[in-house]
Amino acid sequence: MGHFVSFDQVSKIYRMGEVTIKAADKISFEIDKGEFCVIVGPSGAGKTTVLNMLGGMDTCDEGTILLDGSRISDYNQKELTRYRRYDVGFVFQFYNLVQNLTALENVELASEICENPLDASETLAHVGLSERMDNFPAQLSGGEQQRVSIARALAKNPKILLCDEPTGALDYNTGKTILKLLQDTCRSMGKTVIVITHNQAITAMADRVIHIKSGTVTDMALNPNPTPVERIEW
Ligand SMILES: Nc1ncnc2c1ncn2[C@@H]1O[C@H](COP(=O)(O)OP(=O)(O)O)[C@@H](O)[C@H]1O
């Protein structure tokens, strides 16, 4: 029985003139369906590169990437576009909301391009924003804007939710509530969630932890008893 996500000997080299950077060097790992997985490592380790290859925003030079039985690493540009559009939910550090659309309209924008979207207002209620749907991003706090961006990603009903430093722009307590929301969503919706962070402390709340350093996986560990984020401090 295959894993939901697998990287097998995946490499990525960035070339800029004479300079080459091996951002991913024979990366291998697996993630199972419904897991809350944290990928941790220092700045420049290759975390974003890994997430972008898994999310179809970047291609690998070598190796095999599988998601739900599909060989992402073999996709052409057209297939990658479909894949990004229908199968992947992305959450970024700086929310990337459309400033002249309300919270509800931002979520609808994503759900409208999908095959089996979730209801936009129900999804906003799920992230705790039922009272703020008609607000514009500038009228919302950072944490609320990140909730909108999570709702936008979830409303696509994606196969996987990829979160690149989702608390990087938030204060300590707000960051914790966002991590809790991501974990609760993983549990209640059975969604596979991957969170990238440079913060080692966050690994305690994960089902699976993948350590990345200098473009390589240095450790992968399963955590049978994840710590609730409320009990983690850093
Ligand atoms: N598009 C790109 N072009 C050139 N170099 C890149 C590009 N993306 C990332 N890199 C380089 O690859 C390495 C890994 O970057 P990245 O995956 O962003 O690390 P992390 O997310 O762990 O901080 C870094 O040295 C970075 O400068």
Ligand SMILES: [Mg+2]
């Ligand atoms: Mg990064």
